[in-house]
Amino acid sequence: MPAAAGPRRITLLGATGSIGRSTLDLVGREPERFRIESMVAGRDLAGLVAAARSFRPARAVLADPSLHGALKDALAGTGIEAAAGPNAVLEAAAAPADLVVAAIVGAAGLGPTLAAVHAGLPIALATKECLVAAGRLFMAAAARHKARVLPLDSEHNAIFQGFEAGNAAAVERIVLTASGGPFRTATVAEMARATPEQALKHPNYAMGSRITIDSATLLNKGLEVIEAHHLFGIPGDRIDVLVHPQQLVHGMVAYGDGSLVAGLAAPDMRTPIAHCLNWPDRGRAPTRRLDLGEIGTLTFEKPDLVRFPALGLAYRALAAGGGASAVLNAADEIAVAAFLDRRIGFLDIARLVEATLDRASAAGLFAEPADLDAVAMVDAQARRLADEILPHLAAKTG
Numbered sequence: 081m082p083a084a085a086g087p088r089r090i091t092l093l094g095a096t097g098s099i100g101r102s103t104l105d106l107v108g109r110e111p112e113r114f115r116i117e118s119m120v121a122g123r124d125l126a127g128l129v130a131a132a133r134s135f136r137p138a139r140a141v142l143a144d145p146s147l148h149g150a151l152k153d154a155l156a157g158t159g160i161e162a163a164a165g166p167n168a169v170l171e172a173a174a175a176p177a178d179l180v181v182a183a184i185v186g187a188a189g190l191g192p193t194l195a196a197v198h199a200g201l202p203i204a205l206a207t208k209e210c211l212v213a214a215g216r217l218f219m220a221a222a223a224r225h226k227a228r229v230l231p232l233d234s235e236h237n238a239i240f241q242g243f244e245a246g247n248a249a250a251v252e253r254i255v256l257t258a259s260g261g262p263f264r265t266a267t268v269a270e271m272a273r274a275t276p277e278q279a280l281k282h283p284n285y286a287m288g289s290r291i292t293i294d295s296a297t298l299l300n301k302g303l304e305v306i307e308a309h310h311l312f313g314i315p316g317d318r319i320d321v322l323v324h325p326q327q328l329v330h331g332m333v334a335y336g337d338g339s340l341v342a343g344l345a346a347p348d349m350r351t352p353i354a355h356c357l358n359w360p361d362r363g364r365a366p367t368r369r370l371d372l373g374e375i376g377t378l379t380f381e382k383p384d385l386v387r388f389p390a391l392g393l394a395y396r397a398l399a400a401g402g403g404a405s406a407v408l409n410a411a412d413e414i415a416v417a418a419f420l421d422r423r424i425g426f427l428d429i430a431r432l433v434e435a436t437l438d439r440a441s442a443a444g445l446f447a448e449p450a451d452l453d454a455v456a457m458v459d460a461q462a463r464r465l466a467d468e469i470l471p472h473l474a475a476k477t478g
C-alpha cells in the first residue's frame with residue numbers, strides 16, 4: 081500500500097451498511113490516520129447524507145440515479161460533490177485513494193469493486209460475491225493491475241494472518257469457523273416453520289439481512305469456502321468448515337508439520353476492518369479483548385449437511401467450477417429476498433438454490449465465463465430460472 085504523507089485516503093463502497101458503519105466508526109476515531117475520500121451507497125439517501133455531513137468526503141455517490149437531485153440539495157453548501165447513477169459509482173470506485181473498502185452487498189458490488197481493481201487500487205474486500213460470482217476473473221484482474229486484495233471477512237482475515245505467519249506453500253488445509261446460526265440446534269421441523277424474525281437473530285453479529293439469513297442456512301459459510309478458494313488458491317477439498325458457536329476462533333491454517341495456526345478475536349468486525357485499514361502496519365480497534373481464562377471453554381462440531389444442505393450446495397458449485405458459483409449466488413439472492421417477503425419457507429431457500437443449480441447445469445450455464453459480460457449473463461439467466469421455480473415452492477408453502 082502506498083505510504084501517503086497525510087491521512088490514508090479511504091474510498092468506502094457500501095458506506096450505509098453494517099461494514100460501512102463499522103469502518104466509519106474506526107475512521108472517526110483516528111482522523112489523523114484516515115480520511116474518507118469517497119463514499120458510495122445504493123439508495124439510502126438519509127444515511128449517506130448524514131455520513132457525508134459528518135465525514136466530509138470529497139464526493140458522495142448513490143447508485144440510484146433518481147436520487148441525484150435530492151442528494152445534491154441535501155449536500156448543497158458543504159463542498160461535497162454529489163453524484164448518482166451506475167457510472168458515477170464506477171468513477172468513485174476508481175478515483176485515487178490509498179485503500180478501497182469494498183462492502184456493497186450482493187452481485188451489485190462486482191462492477192464497482194472491479195473498477196477499483198482496474199485502477200490498481202488496494203482493496204479491503206468484504207463483498208465476497210465478487211469472488212463467488214467471478215473469482216477467477218477478479219483475481220486475474222487484481223494480479224494484472226497489481227491491485228492488492230486484503231481479505232476483510234473475519235474468517236479470511238484470520239487465515240490471511242495465519243498465512244503471513246508461515247509459508248504458504250507448506251499449507252495443508254484451511255479451516256473456516258461458523259457460528260451455526262440461530263438454528264444450530266433446531267430440528268428440521270422447527271426450521272420448516274422458522275420466520276424471518278427468528279432467522280434474522282444471529283447469535284453473535286448484527287449484519288445486513290442477506291448475510292444474516294445466509295448465516296442461518298450456512299450458505300454464507302459456503303460462499304466463504306468459495307471466497308477462500310480464490311483468495312488463497314486452495315482447492316475446495318482442502319477447505320474445512322467447523323461450527324464453533326462462541327465464534328472467537330475465526331479461521332485456522334494447518335501446516336504440514338502438524339502446526340495449526342488459529343486467529344482469535346472477539347466477534348466484532350472492527351478487528352478485521354482495522355487490520356485492513358492499517359495493513360501492513362498494526363493499528364488499534366476499540367473491541368473487547370479476549371480473556372481466555374475467563375472464557376474457559378471453546379467448542380467445535382462438524383457441520384450437519386443434512387439439516388444445512390446449502391453448505392453442501394456451495395461445495396458442489398465450487399467443484400463444478402465455471403459459472404456454477406455465480407448461479408449459486410444469484411439463486412440465493414432471489415431465495416433470501418423471497419423468504420424475507422414470506423413467499424417461501426426457510427427450508428425452501430436451499431431447495432430453490434438446488435433446483436436452480438440443476439436447471440442451470442442442464443442449460444449449460446456452468447461453462448467458464450470468458451469475461452464480465454458472460455458473468456452478468458449467467459447471473460441474469462440464473463435469476464430468471466430461480467424466478468420461474470419460485471412460484472412452485474411458494475405454492476407449497478402457502
Ligand SMILES: NC(=O)c1ccc[n+]([C@@H]2O[C@H](COP(=O)([O-])OP(=O)(O)OC[C@H]3O[C@@H](n4cnc5c(N)ncnc54)[C@H](OP(=O)(O)O)[C@@H]3O)[C@@H](O)[C@H]2O)c1
Nearest residue numbers: 094096097098099121122123124143184185206207287288
Ligand atoms: N456485516 C458483516 O458483518 C459482514 C461480515 C463479513 C462480510 N460481509 C460482506 O460485506 C458485504 C456487505 O455486508 P453488510 O452486512 O454490510 O450489508 P448491508 O448492511 O446490507 O449494507 C449493504 C451496503 O451496500 C449498499 N448497496 C446495495 N446495493 C448497492 C448498489 N447497487 N450500489 C451501491 N451500493 C449498494 C447499501 O446501500 P443502501 O443502504 O443505500 O442500500 C449498503 O451501504 C456483503 O457482501 C457481506 O457478505 C459482511
